[in-house]
Amino acid sequence: AQSVTQPDIHITVSEGASLELRCNYSYGATPYLFWYVQSPGQGLQLLLKYFSGDTLVQGIKGFEAEFKRSQSSFNLRKPSVHWSDAAEYFCAVGPSYGGATNKLIFGTGTLLAVQP
Amino acid sequence: EPEVTQTPSHQVTQMGQEVILRCVPISNHLYFYWYRQILGQKVEFLVSFYNNEISEKSEIFDDQFSVERPDGSNFTLKIRSTKLEDSAMYFCASSDGQLQNQPQHFGDGTRLSIL
Numbered sequence: 248a249q250s251v252t253q254p255d256i257h258i259t260v261s262e263g264a265s266l267e268l269r270c271n272y273s274y275g276a277t278p279y280l281f282w283y284v285q286s287p288g289q290g291l292q293l294l295l296k297y298f299s300g301d302t303l304v305q306g307i308k309g310f311e312a313e314f315k316r317s318q319s320s321f322n323l324r325k326p327s328v329h330w331s332d333a334a335e336y337f338c339a340v341g342p343s344y345g346g347a348t349n350k351l352i353f354g355t356g357t358l359l360a361v362q363p
Numbered sequence: 364e365p366e367v368t369q370t371p372s373h374q375v376t377q378m379g380q381e382v383i384l385r386c387v388p389i390s391n392h393l394y395f396y397w398y399r400q401i402l403g404q405k406v407e408f409l410v411s412f413y414n415n416e417i418s419e420k421s422e423i424f425d426d427q428f429s430v431e432r433p434d435g436s437n438f439t440l441k442i443r444s445t446k447l448e449d450s451a452m453y454f455c456a457s458s459d460g461q462l463q464n465q466p467q468h469f470g471d472g473t474r475l476s477i478l
């Protein structure tokens with residue numbers, strides 16, 4: 248069955264430090280991959296997406312993610328974290344082109360805390 | 364930037380009562396979705412809707428649930444007889460095309476509390 252794993256439930260980083268949030272997926276083909284961010288009391292905001300092509304994708308707020316087919320991973324990175332990045336981050340997968348479904352499958356999320 | 368809007372932001376309902384959650388998708392979008400997130404758990408797909416009919420639903424979406432697009436702008440989720448386990452955050456989403464081409468844009472959610 249399709250699934251998404253985010254191994255880190257909670258991460259704390261210092262402001263200005265680099266960040267990497269892990270995401271692994273299980274899917275029969277190459278899926279479409281997404282990272283969403285949820286700030287307290289807010290909805291899910293799309294950070295970036297991977298459909299095809301260049302495996303390093305750039306998103307909003309200085310985030311990037313790299314798709315590694317051999318590792319079934321799509322890790323999210325940011326070179327220098329700001330206090331406003333404190334939020335919960337969700338990795339999600341969707342079906343590849345031509346799939347019969349269009350639902351998203353989400354990971355359990357990683358809660359990011361930023362220390363001053 | 365266009366947004367998906369959801370009302371109310373918080374709904375408190377007695378068990379067994381009917382509840383309707385409302386969503387206004389982005390105006391030119393064609394695909395509509397409901398997801399839910401039980402506290403402390405992952406976001407789960409409930410249903411997708413296209414061309415005035417359900418295109419897919421999960422096993423969670425049983426006979427107690429229904430969706431409707433009553434006019435050109437609103438998209439609603441109705442729970443006929445609420446249960447305690449329906450307490451969750453419910454997210455509406457919309458997309459311009461099928462997932463393969465366009466990502467889903469989410470609203471801020473409605474927190475449903477069943478007493």
